[in-house]
Amino acid sequence: MLATVSALMLLLLAPGPTNTLLFRAGGLFGFRASWTLVFIECLAYVLQVSVWGVALLYLAAYSPWAVKLIQLAAGTYLLVVSWRLWRSAKTSDGVTQDRFTGGYFFWMTVMNPKGLLIASLIAPPDTFTHWTGYLSFMCTLALVVVPVGSAWIVFGVGVVGRGRQWLTPRVINRTAALAIGCFASVLLGRLATSILN
Template sequence: MNVNDWSFLLVIATILLTPGPTNTLLASSGISQGLRRSAPLLSFECLGYVCATSAWGLVLNTTMHDYPFVINLIKVVSGLYIAKLGLRLWYQARRDPLQELLVSVKPLELFIATLLNPKAVIFAMALFPVQTWLSVSNYAGVMGSFVLLVASIGGLWIVFGSVLMAGRVRWLQPQVFQRLAALTLWGFAAWLLVNGIFF
């Protein structure tokens, strides 16, 4: 994938929109603290993703010349992982998400959860263009766009927590959202698997 082909951001946006450890904490903060008091958490989310994706990108850059098959292997493993997440979401749709989200979120907790979030591995090693890690200008352009996307979608998760999950929007139940998220994850899992096996 070329660094000038920004379509990878659409895939990243879709994955960022799906429930996960960081998004759960952001939604939780939206419920317990509201939008205004939760907004500062977005900087900790961005920092966590920048640190994690940069570390994984360094690993990729040091291994891709000697072991080019590693990229395809990572895409296949990532596809399987995303498919597993989709399966878990599908079956968890029966549970009441509000029971799990009513906690106060500390910035350091969010940073660590984001740093350890498996999505960062998928972003850095399977979705970011390989050229991202070859020059400072490529890195700055891709990472700048990525951070804007992370902050925007993280803000949506805070709003999601404060509005949708609190039951103020009756036409979309949390269970329906989880099922839609699961279907979306399966779609991108298939994309990664095909990409890793045939390209």
Template sequence: MFSTNALLQMIAGFFLILLVPGPTNTLLLSSGIKFGVARSINLIAAETLGYLTAISAWGFFLLALSHSTPALVVAIKLLCAVYIAYLGWQMWPSHPTAGGVDGKRMTFASMYCVTLLNPKAILFASGIFPLAAFASAGVFFVCVACFVLTLVPVALGWLCLGASLKGGGDAPVKPALLLRCASLVLLLFSATLAYSVLMA
């Protein structure tokens, strides 16, 4: 079905794209800072489900429709940009103090939604998953298994990074400052995405 080299190339592609900072990883990082790994671990399941839903949708439906209905793709990308901007605005800590960060806990549903709208899913569906994955259940299962086995340690790494930055006033990097930087990353990501869609 797959050669060892093909599997390794696919896993490497998954790893590199998942590792790149973006909206989902930023939310994992911020949750690790605010609540630690144990209270944020369910977000990995939400991210997994969100990606698999989006990848399946793009692979089976949206990519086929994009040739005849390009406006649908534009609308989805703009919706993605708006939602990411909203999350960036929500992430900005309203009462930063020396000892902690104000903010609501990221819910399973919110993490699922932001991952569902993550543009990385389009790249996975169109560039990393082979076309055969959307025509054969066996090939699709192998690709999904490789994807999940790559996603879990990467997501856990972002949570652990956030948790390692959680601390009191003696922490070298203040959580409030890091969350503000993460908020700006999301807002910039949103603006860049919207600009690229509107100028296309």
């Protein structure tokens, strides 16, 4: 159990698209307006890991290329998100015009490749074959996602709350765009390498 929790924390604490958006939301809108995103993130991860866990049981045996195609779609989607964030930074510095919806954040998290890593590398072997194992792991996942997501929002609030005048919505958007774009590029680069080898 301790090894599973530690692995989940290390993976979920790592900067990525979801954490970048949580940080951005905390910095732009504050904790009170952003805390519900943590529960949206939790729901998205539970859904994504559940689907991946079941799918991997079949894809690994019958269609290994399907996994590659799904990873390619996820990486491409993240590049599109990065491009949209960069463009929104050009059009406006107004906070009210830059709020993203809970649905957008949900699907962004569903597309996060961390769910695949959780399902394939961290989840115990009996997670997707027995209900008791499944419920136990999903409760553990939720108990890690909520505090980690909250920490990223608080981090965003803290950075902006120190009176850094240069940290405008434009700067936050472009930083988020670069972080997500780099994450997607690394993912696609590794995917291309694995396909060519």
